[in-house]
Each structure stands twice: as structure tokens, then as C-alpha cells.
Amino acid sequence: MNILITGTSSGLGFGFAKYYLENGNTVFGISRKINEGLDSNENFHFLSQDVTDFERLPQNIFSFLQEVKQLDLVILNAGMLSEIKDLKETQLNEIQKVMDVNVWANKLLIDALTDAVKEIKQIVAISSGASVSGSRGWNAYSLSKATLNMLINLYAKEFPDIHFCALAPGLIDTKMQDYIYGLPENEKFPTMKRLKSAKGTEQMPTPENAAGNISKKIERLKNYESGLFLDVRKM
Ligand SMILES: NC(=O)c1ccc[n+]([C@@H]2O[C@H](COP(=O)([O-])OP(=O)(O)OC[C@H]3O[C@@H](n4cnc5c(N)ncnc54)[C@H](OP(=O)(O)O)[C@@H]3O)[C@@H](O)[C@H]2O)c1
Numbered sequence: 001m002n003i004l005i006t007g008t009s010s011g012l013g014f015g016f017a018k019y020y021l022e023n024g025n026t027v028f029g030i031s032r033k034i035n036e037g038l039d040s041n042e043n044f045h046f047l048s049q050d051v052t053d054f055e056r057l058p059q060n061i062f063s064f065l066q067e068v069k070q071l072d073l074v075i076l077n078a079g080m081l082s083e084i085k086d087l088k089e090t091q092l093n094e095i096q097k098v099m100d101v102n103v104w105a106n107k108l109l110i111d112a113l114t115d116a117v118k119e120i121k122q123i124v125a126i127s128s129g130a131s132v133s134g135s136r137g138w139n140a141y142s143l144s145k146a147t148l149n150m151l152i153n154l155y156a157k158e159f160p161d162i163h164f165c166a167l168a169p170g171l172i173d174t175k176m177q178d179y180i181y182g183l184p185e186n187e188k189f190p191t192m193k194r195l196k197s198a199k200g201t202e203q204m205p206t207p208e209n210a211a212g213n214i215s216k217k218i219e220r221l222k223n224y225e226s227g228l229f230l231d232v233r234k235m
Pocket of ligand 1: 006007008009010011012013030031032033034049050051052076077078079080101126127128129168169170171172173174175176177
């Protein structure tokens with residue numbers, strides 16, 4: 001398969017790239033930094049790109065994929081967490097920054113990919129349980145992932161030949177969780193306590209283990225209606 005994955009330099013995106021390469025696929029990776037562990041694989045093609053560079057993103061995607069006629073799977077995985085704090089303490093420019101990475105970059109990527117590549121079979125946007133849980137403190141991140149769910153739902157109507165899903169991947173032990181783990185306890189934000197206690201347990205697998213499990217769920221997504229938000233823990 002030809003698979004495009006954003007956010008391959010670390011965490012879940014790295015886990016996905018490693019897993020799909022080990023299983024004989026060709027992977028097109030996009031992030032700002034390269035992951036040295038992937039670079040040596042001849043089936044790994046890399047574009048160093050800030051996905052919020054909206055001016056250059058479409059043309060760079062076009063050049064990167066000019067030989068590619070078909071993508072079997074696109075995983076829109078690149079994302080960022082917002083600072084854990086109350087929404088009232090959060091400035092609009094902080095929210096905009098998170099929306100740019102988690103939502104608007106994915107809108108431009110879907111537009112550019114559907115222009116550049118003749119056939120795309122499946123697009124999975126990595127969402128989060130935070131898109132529906134309304135956990136106090138998850139302010140801009142929750143807003144961005146909820147908007148991402150609807151973005152995917154709307155695109156599913158416009159592209160009936162592509163199967164779309166916004167998929168919550170469950171907890172994964174990545175840099176994002178390191179940030180939460182490093183925060184001081186705060187009673188105001190009960191989800192923080194739950195995540196801290198999940199770290200190092202089987203509830204929060206390594207990116208490599210999570211990617212293997214999630215890829216099996218991705219194979220089954222086409223049994224569901226296109227455009228839904230699904231959570232791997234409930235499939
Ligand atoms: N970890 C969890 O428990 C968890 C739970 C639910 C959902 N998720 C979701 O899973 C996805 C992956 O997160 P992770 O936990 O693996 O986090 P991570 O280790 O921080 O990885 C984030 C990835 O996104 C890329 N990225 C961020 N900003 C970018 C930008 N402006 N341009 C290009 N690439 C950018 C980073 O690459 P560069 O810095 O090299 O650009 C990196 O490869 C995210 O969408 C996240 O919301 C994670």
C-alpha cells in the first residue's frame with residue numbers, strides 16, 4: 001500500500017510509519033523534523049514541512065507526490081495539545097494556534113491531496129476522546145478536535161469515493177502525555193489525575209504497540225459509515 005502519514009517525527013505518527021514500513025508498505029511522511037530511525041528505509045519518503053505554512057503547503061504537497069497516482073490510506077495524525085488551563089484564562093491567539101495545526105492544516109491537506117492524487121481510498125484523521133468528553137482544562141485542544149470531527153463528516157459528503165473517519169486513538173505514551181505527567185497535581189482538572197495514573201500501565205501503550213493495534217482497527221473502519229467519529233476503545 002501507499003500510505004501518507006503526517007507527524008512522523010515522533011509519537012503515534014512515528015509508530016504508524018514504523019509499523020507500516022515493517023509490513024512492506026511505502027510510507028510518505030510529513031513533519032517538521034525527520035526521524036532518523038525512518039530515514040534509512042528506502043520505502044520511506046519524507047517531506048519536511050510545517051503544516052501551518054498555509055502559503056507553501058499545497059504546492060509542496062503537489063511536488064512531493066507528483067509520481068504518486070494512488071494513496072491507499074492517509075493518516076492525518078500531526079497535532080498539538082494546548083496548555084491545560086481554564087478556557088477563561090486562554091487567549092484567542094492560543095486557540096487559533098491549536099486550530100491551525102489540528103484543524104485548518106488538515107483542511108488544506110485534504111484539499112491539496114485530492115487535487116494532487118488521482119485516487120485516494122481512505123482518510124483517517126486522528127481525533128481524541130477529548131473531542132466529546134468536555135474535560136475541564138482541555139480547552140483549545142477539545143475545541144479543535146470537535147471541529148476536526150465535523151470537518152471529516154462534511155468532507156465525507158463531498159467525496160463519496162473516499163472513506164473518511166475521525167478516530168480517537170486511546171491513550172499513548174508520547175511527548176504529549178509527558179507534558180501532562182510533568183504538570184503539578186491540580187484538583188480543578190480531574191482528567192489530569194486519570195492520565196498521570198495511566199502512564200506506565202497497559203492503558204497507555206508505547207507508540208509502536210498502539211500503532212499495531214490501531215492499524216487493525218483502521219482495516220475495519222470501512223465497515224462503518226463514512227464520516228463518523230469513532231473511538232478505538234469502543235470498536
Ligand atoms: N498521546 C495520546 O495519548 C493521544 C491521545 C489522543 C489523541 N492523540 C492524538 O494523536 C496525534 C499524535 O500525537 P502524539 O501523542 O503522537 O504527539 P507527539 O509525539 O507530540 O507528535 C506530534 C507530531 O505532530 C507533528 N507536528 C506538530 N505540529 C506540526 C506542524 N506545525 N507541522 C508539521 N508537523 C507537526 C510533530 O512533528 P514535528 O514537531 O517534527 O513537526 C510530531 O511528529 C495527535 O493528533 C494527538 O492529538 C494523542
